[in-house]
Amino acid sequence: MSPSDIFVIPFDDWINTLVRGWLVPNFRPFFRAVQVPITQVLNGLDAFFAFVPMLAMTLVFALLALKFAGRGMAIFTLLGFAFIDMIGLWPQTMTTLAMIVTAVLFCAVIGIPLGILAARNDMTWKVLRPTLDVMQTIPSFVYLVPIVMLFGVGMAPGIIATVIFALPPIVRLTNLGIRNVRGDLIEAAEAFGSTPLQMLIEVQLPLAMRTIMAGLNQTLMLALSMVVIAALIGAGGLGLVVNTGLGRLDVGQATAGGVGIVILAIVLDRITQGLGDQGKVATVSLRQTLISMFRPGASASAALGKAA
C-alpha cells in the first residue's frame, strides 16, 4: 500500500501543458526579445576578439597574467595560447571567450544587484536562497529543453543556459560579502547621516569587493564548465569541437577541444583570482567570510592575507 495507489499526480503532463500550452505561445515574443541584448553583446565581442590578431591578444593576456598572477602564469599564458593556435583552435577559442565574457557580464549585471538586494532585505534572501539552490542542483540538461522551447537553438540560448547555471555564486557571495562588512562601520556610516545608497557605495561595496570578486571568479568557472553543454543546443566554439569529436568518436578532436577549454580556464581563473587579491586594504576576503561563518567570534575582516 502506498500513496500512489490512492492518487497519481500527472506531474509531467502538467509541466508539458504549462510550458507548451501556455508559456511558449503567450510569451514567445518576450523570450525572443530577451535574446536581443545577449546577441548584441555576444556578436560585438565575437567580432572584436576575432579581429584582434592572435599575437596581440596573447600579449595582452600575458601582461594581465603578469600583473595579477605572477611571472609563472604569464609564461604559461604565452605557451598555452601559442599551443592553442598551433593546434588550429584559435578562432573557436575566441568564440568561446566571447561567450564566456558575455555570460559573466550578464551574470554580474543581474547577480550583483540581486545580491545587494538580498543583503539588505531578509525576506528577499529567504525567497532567493531556495531559488538559487534549485538552480545549482538541477542538472543543466534538465533546463536545456525548456530553454530550447522558449528561445530556440543557437548561441544566445546557450548563453542563457550558462547564465542560469553560473548565476548562484555571484549572488550568494555578493550577499555574504555585504552582510559581513563590519557592523560598527555600518553604524558609523549611518551615524554621520549616510543615505542607504551612500552607505552602499562608500562603505559596503568597497569592503565587500574581495568576496564579490571571489564570487565572480566562481561564476566564471561555472560558465566555463557549461561550454560543452551549451554546445548541445547550438552554441559554437570549443564546446562544439568537443561535442563533434565525441559524436564522431574522434578522440583526438575531443581532446584538443578539451585541452583548449582547460588552458583558457586556468588562465582566466588565475587572472580573476589575482584581481580579487588586489589592494593593500583589509577588505572582506572569501577566506575570512567562510571562517566567520563557522567561528562566530572571528571578525570577517581581520585578515590582511590572500583570498582563498
Added chain:
Amino acid sequence: MTAKLKVDKVFKIFGERPEQALALLAEGHNKETIFQETGQTIGAQDVSFEVEEGQIFVVMGLSGSGKSTLVRMLNGLIRPSSGSIVIDGDDVASCSASKLRDIRRNKIAMVFQHFALFPHRTIVENAAYGLKVKGMGAVERRQKAMQALDQVGLAAWADSLPASLSGGMQQRVGLARGLATEPQVLLMDEPFGALDPLIRREMQDELLVLQKRLKKTIVFITHDLNEALLLGDKIAIMKDGMIVQVGTAQEIVAHPADDYVAAFVADIDRGRVFTAETVSSEPQVMQLNSDTAGDAVKTMEDQNLNAVYVMDGENIAGVVTYQTAATADRESGSADVHLSDVMLTEFPSTNADTQLADLYGAASGGLPIAITDSDNKLVGVVEPEAVFAQLSGPAPVSDSAETEIELAAVR
C-alpha cells in the same frame, strides 16, 4: 544657560510588543519579571536629563546598564519606544528618516569605542566622511578635514591608511571625524575604552584641552568612574536602564543616592575628586613688621596650630613653625625675636582648584599649604591633616559651605 539637549521620559523596550512591556512597567514590575513574562528586555526606563551648552555630560554605568542604548537613542541609531529627545528644537525620537539624516549630518556627531575608521580610506578621507555625505566639494572638505586633523595633531598622517596608525592615533582620527562637521552635540561612546592606560590618560587630558578651546556640548559614555570624575561637568549614573543619580562629581562622591552608587564610588581616588578649596581653613597670620616670635607662639598655642604664615603687608613673607618660634623665644630670654630670624621663606603654595592628589608632595613637608589667588594673595591654608581627613571619608556638606563663606569673607 540653555539646555542644548533635553531627554524626557525615554523608554526603550527590545521585543515584539513594546506596549505590553510598557504597561507592565507602569504597573511597577521590574526588569526580570517583565523578561520572564513577555520575553522582552527593558533597555531604558524613564530616562530624563538635560545637558547644557558647553558641558561634558558623562553617563556612567556597568555593562548592561543601558548607557550604550541611551547614547544610540540620542542620534537615532536606536529609536526609543516612547519619550522625546530634543536637540536644539528637533525631536530626534519622533522625526522622519530624512530629518534624522539631516540632524546627523549637521547637529550631532559620534565617536566610537573601536574607532570605526573605514580601512579602505585614508585618514583625511575618513575625517572628511561626514562632510562628503553632506555633499561638500572635494577641495573644501579636504580643507576642513585637515583643520580637524590639525586640532588633534595628526595633520602629518593625512594620506596614510588607518592600519598604519596606533590605537590612540586612530581614536584621534575618530575624534577629528566627529569635529569636522562642527556639530552642536558630540556623542562619545566609551571612546578611550579600547586604549591602554597611558594613552587613555593622554587622550583624556587632550580632550580637556580641546574642550577648553572649543567648548563643545559632549555626552560621554564610560564605565570608568575615575574617567567620569575627571572629565564630567555633570555625571549621570545608570543601572538596569534607569538613571540612579545625576550630579557633579563631588555631589555624587559626597552624597551617593543609594547603596549601588555608594559601592561604585567606594573605590574611587578621592584625591581626584576634591580640591584644595574643600579642605582649606581660614589662615591665621602674623605680621612681619609688628609681631615677634613670642606673639607667634602665643597665637599658635591659642589656635592649636603647628605653624602660621607671616605676612609683609599684603604679601606672604614666610611661614614659622611652633617648634622654631618656641625654641628661639625661650633661648632669647626677655629679648624680642624678630620673625624674620625664625621664619622659613620657602613654603608650599597652591591654587584653590588644585586637586588633593596633587598636594601630597606639598603636604608631606608638614607645613600648612598656602592657597593663593591670581594676585598671589593668601586666601586660605590647607593643613596636612585636613588632606588625610578628606581622603578617608565623606565630607559633610555643611563644612564646605562654611569654608566657602569664610573664603568669600577673606577675599
